[in-house]
Amino acid sequence: MASRRITEPEEVAALIAFLVSGRAANIVGADVVIDGGIIKTT
Template structure:
């Protein structure tokens, strides 16, 4: 089993979003939009949260997922690949 997260909204990723926002005279939401656009777009309109990824992992590690094998779980809000 494999969990493949996309952009996760952490403190570090928000710091990253501040850079283009400051360079282009925008706010943090502008910086986040710029990052999402550079990723090809995220249809749900926001990055995933650490709690969302942790919840998926907790489920997969639980007895309720005991028969799930060999599967990749992409948790990226539908990010559109750019390459």
């Protein structure tokens, strides 16, 4: 479900921290949209 609110800088920082951590070691070539559902994607 979309939150439809502006993404806070801390939320982006948390995503970046996760992606550079060892927990995300198996994630390769993925697009991660962090827009609260504001931008329509197909």
